[in-house]
Structures are given as C-alpha cells and as structure tokens.
Amino acid sequence: MSDPITRPTxxxxxxxxxxxxxxEKPEGTLPRGLDRLGERKRARLEQLAQATADxxxxxxxxDAFRRLRRNPTAMVGAAIVALFVLVAIFAPxxxxxxxxxxxxxxTRNLTVDNIPGASSEFPLGSDPLGRDFLSRMIHGSRQxxxxxxLATLIGLALGVLVGALAGAFGGWVDNILMRFTDVMLALPxxxxxxxxxxxxxxxxxxxxxxxxxxxNVPIFARLLRGSMLAQRESDHVLAARALGVKRGAIVxxxxxxxxMTAVIVQATLTLSxxxxxxxxxxxxxxxxxDINRAEWGxxxxxxxxxxxxxxxxxxxxxxxxxxxxxxxxxxxxxGMREAIDxxxxx
Amino acid sequence: xxxxxxxxxxxxxxxxxxRPFTAVDEVSFSxxxxxxxxxxGESGCGKSVTSLAIMGLLPKRGNKxxxxxxxxxxxxxxxxxxxxxxxxxxxxxxxxxxxxSSLNPVIPIGTQVAEVLERHRGMDRKVALKExxxxxxxxxxxxxxxxxxxxxHQISGGMRQRALIAIALACKPRLLIAxxxxxxxxxxxxxQILTLLKQLVDETGTALIMITHDLGVVAGLCDTVNVLYGGxxxxxxxxxxxxxxxxxxxxxxLLNSVPRLDSPRGERLHAIRGSVADNIPWAEGCAFxxxxxxxxxxxxxxxxxxxPTANGGDLRCNNPVSEEVAVP
Numbered sequence: 001m002s003d004p005i006t007r008p009t010x011x012x013x014x015x016x017x018x019x020x021x022x023x024e025k026p027e028g029t030l031p032r033g034l035d036r037l038g039e040r041k042r043a044r045l046e047q048l049a050q051a052t053a054d055x056x057x058x059x060x061x062x063d064a065f066r067r068l069r070r071n072p073t074a075m076v077g078a079a080i081v082a083l084f085v086l087v088a089i090f091a092p093x094x095x096x097x098x099x100x101x102x103x104x105x106x107t108r109n110l111t112v113d114n115i116p117g118a119s120s121e122f123p124l125g126s127d128p129l130g131r132d133f134l135s136r137m138i139h140g141s142r143q144x145x146x147x148x149x150l151a152t153l154i155g156l157a158l159g160v161l162v163g164a165l166a167g168a169f170g171g172w173v174d175n176i177l178m179r180f181t182d183v184m185l186a187l188p189x190x191x192x193x194x195x196x197x198x199x200x201x202x203x204x205x206x207x208x209x210x211x212x213x214x215x216n217v218p219i220f221a222r223l224l225r226g227s228m229l230a231q232r233e234s235d236h237v238l239a240a241r242a243l244g245v246k247r248g249a250i251v252x253x254x255x256x257x258x259x260m261t262a263v264i265v266q267a268t269l270t271l272s273x274x275x276x277x278x279x280x281x282x283x284x285x286x287x288x289x290d291i292n293r294a295e296w297g298x299x300x301x302x303x304x305x306x307x308x309x310x311x312x313x314x315x316x317x318x319x320x321x322x323x324x325x326x327x328x329x330x331x332x333x334x335g336m337r338e339a340i341d342x343x344x345x346x
Numbered sequence: 347x348x349x350x351x352x353x354x355x356x357x358x359x360x361x362x363x364x365r366p367f368t369a370v371d372e373v374s375f376s377x378x379x380x381x382x383x384x385x386x387g388e389s390g391c392g393k394s395v396t397s398l399a400i401m402g403l404l405p406k407r408g409n410k411x412x413x414x415x416x417x418x419x420x421x422x423x424x425x426x427x428x429x430x431x432x433x434x435x436x437x438x439x440x441x442x443x444x445x446x447s448s449l450n451p452v453i454p455i456g457t458q459v460a461e462v463l464e465r466h467r468g469m470d471r472k473v474a475l476k477e478x479x480x481x482x483x484x485x486x487x488x489x490x491x492x493x494x495x496x497x498x499h500q501i502s503g504g505m506r507q508r509a510l511i512a513i514a515l516a517c518k519p520r521l522l523i524a525x526x527x528x529x530x531x532x533x534x535x536x537x538q539i540l541t542l543l544k545q546l547v548d549e550t551g552t553a554l555i556m557i558t559h560d561l562g563v564v565a566g567l568c569d570t571v572n573v574l575y576g577g578x579x580x581x582x583x584x585x586x587x588x589x590x591x592x593x594x595x596x597x598x599x600l601l602n603s604v605p606r607l608d609s610p611r612g613e614r615l616h617a618i619r620g621s622v623a624d625n626i627p628w629a630e631g632c633a634f635x636x637x638x639x640x641x642x643x644x645x646x647x648x649x650x651x652x653x654p655t656a657n658g659g660d661l662r663c664n665n666p667v668s669e670e671v672a673v674p
Contacts, residue, residue, distance in 0.1 A: 239440070
C-alpha cells in the first residue's frame with residue numbers, strides 16, 4: 001500500500017474533476033489563481049457531499065440491523081425462521097394433499113403393525129390414520145406459528161401493561177404487581193401452563209395459547225419494569241420533566257420506547273419457548289382435541305409415541321421440526337440481543 | 347421586583363436510619379429580569395440541588411424542601427404540581443450538563459423540539475416542526491431541515507447542546523437555568539456555546555442562572571456571582587469585584603487555584619488544603635474552617651453570619667482576606 005509509485009493515484013479522482021471545472025469557467029473578476037482554488041475547493045466539497053449525501057441518518061434500528069447481518073449465527077437463525085414462516089404461509093400451495101383426508105391407497109394396507117411408507121404420491125408415507133404425512137407436516141407449521149406468535153403477542157401485551165404500570169407508578173402498585181409476578185415465576189413454566197390448561201373446562205387451541213401467554217407474562221413484566229425504573233432515573237426523563245411534559249406523555253413517549261428494546265428481544269426468545277411449551281401441552285394431550293388438526297406436538301405425542309416401533313419417522317420428523325424451529329428463533333433472538341445491546345457491540 | 351427571589355431555601359435529605367443531610371442551607375438570592383447570576387462552587391456544594399429545588403424536580407420522597415421560591419409573584423414551592431408543570435418549560439427553561447443523555451435517544455431532534463412547543467404553545471405538529479426548524483437555525487445548527495429528522499447519537503456534542511438550548515428557549519422563558527452546560531464539551535465548543543448563550547440571553551432578555559464550577563465561565567458571562575460552600579452562600583459579589591477583590595478565603599483560594607500562563611515556570615500550582623470531606627457541620631462553626639488559612643477562634647464558635655460588604659455584596663466570614671491582597 002505504501003508503494004511510492006502507486007501512491008499518487010490516490011488523488012486521481014480529484015484531479016479528474018478539476019480540469020473540466022477550470023476550462024468551463026467564464027471570465028471572472030477574481031484573480032485567476034484564487035478563482036481556480038475556489039473552484040477546486042468547491043468541486044472537492046461537492047464530491048464529499050455526494051459521498052455522504054444519500055446515507056442520511058442511521059437510526060438505531062438500522063444500525064442494529066446492520067450488526068445483525070454481520071452475525072453468521074443470527075443469519076442462520078433468520079434463514080430458518082424465514083423458511084418456516086414461508087412454509088406456514090404457503091402451506092396450502094406446498095402441501096400435495098389435504099391434511100385431513102384419508103386416502104384409500106393408504107388405508108388399504110394399514111394395520112396396527114404396518115403403516116405404508118414413502119411412495120411416489122406420498123413422499124413421507126402415511127400416518128396411522130391413512131393421511132398424507134408430508135401434508136400434515138407442512139400444515140403443522142401453520143399451527144405452530146399461529147400458536148407461538150399469538151401466545152407471545154398476548155403475553156407481550158399483558159406483560160408490557162403490567163410492567164409499564166409497575167415501572168411508571170412505583171410504590172404500592174409496583175409492590176403488588178411484582179409480588180404477584182414473583183409468585184408466578186416461582187412455579188416452573190410448564191407446570192404452571194399445565195395447571196392453567198387444566199383449569200379450563202374444555203381444552204381447545206385457545207386454552208393452549210392463553211396458558212402459554214400467561215406463563216410468559218411475568219417474564220416480560222419484570223424485564224420491562226426494570227428498564228422502566230432505570231429510565232425514570234435517566235437524564236432525559238428529568239429533562240422532559242423540566243420542560244413540563246405531562247406524566248402520561250413522559251411514560252408513553254420518553255420511558256416506554258426506551259425501555260422496550262430489551263422486551264422486544266425477549267419476545268423473539270420467548271417465541272421459541274412458546275413453541276416448545278405449546279408442543280409440550282399438545283404432546284401431553286392437553287391441547288386441541290380435534291384429531292384432524294395437524295399439530296407437531298400432537299403428532300409426536302400420539303402417533304409418534306404409539307407407533308414408534310412400527311415407523312419411527314412419525315416421531316422423528318415432528319420432533320426435528322419443533323427443535324429446528326425453536327433453535328431458529330433462539331439463534332435469531334440471541335443475535336438481536338447482541339445487536340441491540342450496546343454492551344456487546346463490537 | 348425581582349423575577350426570581352429565593353428566600354432561605356433549604357433542602358434536607360433524610361433516609362430512614364441515617365442522619366439527615368443538609369444539602370442546601372438557607373440559601374437566598376435573587377435574579378432580576380435579563381440578569382445573569384452565577385452559582386459557583388465545587389462538587390457537592392449544593393449547586394445542582396438548588397436548581398432542582400427551584401424547578402420542583404427533586405424526588406418526592408426522602409427530602410424536605412423549606413423556604414420560598416418566589417417567581418413572578420407566586421411561590422413555586424407551594425404551587426400545585428400541575429400548575430408548576432405548566433410553568434416549567436414555558437416560564438423557566440433548563441439546560442443540563444450532559445447533552446447526550448439529556449436527549450431522548452429514540453426520538454428525532456425535531457420531534458423533541460416540537461414536543462415542548464405542542465405542550466406549551468398549543469401548536470399542532472406541522473407548525474411546531476416548522477418553528478423547530480427556525481429554532482435550530484437560531485442556535486446555529488447548520489442544515490436544520492436535515493437535523494430535524496436525525497437522532498441525538500448522530501449529531502456532535504456541540505450540536506446536541508445547541509439543540510438542548512433550542513428546546514429550553516423554545517417557549518421564550520423568562521428564566522433559564524443552565525446546570526454546568528459546558529462541562530461535558532470540548533474546550534473549543536465550550537467557548538462557542540457560551541457565546542451563543544450570551545447572545546441569546548441578550549437578544550431575548552431572558553434571565554439566566556449559570557451553575558458552574560468553572561470560574562472562566564463566570565468571568566465571561568455572569569453579572570453577579572454567588573459562591574456556595576457546603577450548602578451555604580459564603581460570598582456574593584458583582585463579577586468585577588469578585589475577580590478583582592475576592593474577600594472570602596474560599597473564593598480567594600479558588601481564584602488562586604486557576605493555573606495562569608504568566609506564572610513563573612516551575613512554580614507549583616496552588617490548591618486549597620484538604621478536601622470537602624474535612625468540612626465541619628455549619629452548626630458547629632464555619633464549614634470551611636478546617637481548610638482555611640485565615641481561620642481564627644471565632645470560626646469554631648458557630649456559623650458566621652452573612653453580612654453586607656462595602657461594595658454591595660455579602661460575605662460570610664470572620665476574618666476575610668484583606669481588600670488590598672489582590673489575586674496575583
């Protein structure tokens with residue numbers, strides 16, 4: 001790089017701008033030398049301005065996204081998540097058959113110790129009821145995404161509400177809400193979820209979603225409350241108070257948005273645990289009783305377990321799908337945490 | 347009538363099971379319209395607590411504020427919280443020490459300027475943003491249209507402080523409290539910001555309370571100066587008098603501690619003996635006595651009173667530095 005011969009070319013672009021600017025210059029009143037210098041300076045400035053112009057502002061979000069993109073593990077996670085979401089969205093187009101339909105070709109040979117394997121029409125073979133296993137796997141992604149996302153969102157919303165109230169008011173409101181979350185956190189998540197589902201008179205998809213959501217409320221609430229309290233002491237909140245900004249506006253515009261980063265990152269991580277918890281509930285038979293609904297946890301728990309010795313794939317595939325998807329969300333979430341958390345910035 | 351008249355303001359911090367700590371002890375001073383008043387003292391002398399008490403920004407629990415803060419005919423300490431909130435930002439603006447942490451990191455600069463306009467002058471967002479552009483222009487931020495959309499971390503420290511000044515002055519307050527506004531800035535930027543403050547204060551007729559530990563800032567800006575030590579005012583004087591003839595040994599020591607370019611080479615820098623930790627409570631005598639070169643027996647008998655001096659100031663000292671001894 002320090003080769004003296006190649007060095008002068010570094011300045012080349014600047015030289016190339018100059019001559020045209022100088023030759024096109026009309027007869028000015030300024031002395032030639034000074035004018036030329038001004039011209040040159042202006043051209044250089046313009047060049048610099050162009051180089052920096054369209055970048056505009058780099059917002060926190062864009063900055064974090066840039067860091068995220070440089071993290072290979074996060075990108076693997078993002079790829080898994082993207083694939084999973086695409087499969088879920090386009091499931092009806094991707095699946096070769098109706099997941100609930102029983103096919104004569106499959107039921108014909110179906111016995112307790114023989115489940116038809118792969119054929120050209122049914123790439124993954126049959127399930128214990130003579131339905132297309134591949135189609136059920138593909139449609140299962142929808143169910144997993146739906147339950148996972150909805151449970152996380154409901155948990156997030158409730159957790160943010162509780163955490164924001166506790167953090168914004170402090171005092172006895174904080175005390176009551178936080179002791180309540182302490183109680184919930186003291187119970188193991190799955191045990192709490194099972195108890196909640198058991199409370200419902202009839203289990204359905206929604207009891208699973210609600211149970212998983214409620215289990216995650218204290219995690220969000222506690223996290224948000226902590227950062228809200230930190231925000232309350234921050235200089236910019238003091239500055240906002242010094243400007244006479246109203247209390248509600250301070251909480252909603254100055255404290256909450258600054259406190260949310262940690263919670264949003266947690267939401268990605270919670271997505272993976274929510275998927276695992278929902279699958280666990282289905283596995284234990286506490287989920288939706290509808291046998292036509294394709295759900296990975298249910299497929300693993302009922303079909304996979306019962307016919308493991310006949311066709312182990314019935315267990316392998318749903319289990320692998322659950323693990324890979326949960327892993328994807330975890331990797332993405334960890335990457336996001338690293339990207340947003342200023343302490344781990346490189 | 348004075349714009350702001352602080353009478354016997356005391357702030358006592360109390361925590362359960364601990365001895366109460368008097369951070370501000372019967373401080374009285376007044377600010378005339380358009381005047382610049384300095385509050386000077388070292389860390390922990392009660393400068394910032396005084397300003398927070400005036401604004402009513404101290405935490406609700408754990409402290410007791412007594413005295414009067416008369417602003418424009420009303421005692422700010424007795425106002426209902428909502429009324430005080432209406433006055434903050436509209437009648438009294440405030441600039442803080444650290445410009446980065448005093449701006450909300452997730453909101454663009456323009457919106458932050460606009461917020462105070464919306465709040466106090468009832469503008470809608472569009473008008474407020476236009477006004478915000480003008481304000482940013484007025485405080486010397488280049489390319490204000492672009493800056494409106496930028497976030498605090500994207501602009502330089504000097505520009506952030508300019509933006510904060512724009513926010514503080516947005517509603518044309520009659521009093522501006524600047525709490526060490528240049529401490530977090532480079533020396534070159536400090537000069538720019540001080541010049542800007544001076545210019546804005548002159549143009550708008552805003553009174554300014556300048557809180558600082560930097561005597562250079564005081565020399566360039568303040569009309570009168572209050573020197574605080576251990577929560578009490580120990581000397582009050584016009585700027586010129588204070589610098590030419592400091593009477594209190596503490597003020598004298600402070601001025602002596604400023605390194606000078608024309609002092610002989612190799613000479614040791616002056617410093618005041620001891621540290622704030624050596625202070626004795628005011629009730630037992632002069633808090634500065636253990637560090638003072640002029641200490642006499644009377645200093646340990648009880649707090650010396652604040653007495654008027656010949657040239658219109660006030661002094662709290664039993665044995666002041668004689669008027670003849672000028673700062674070298």
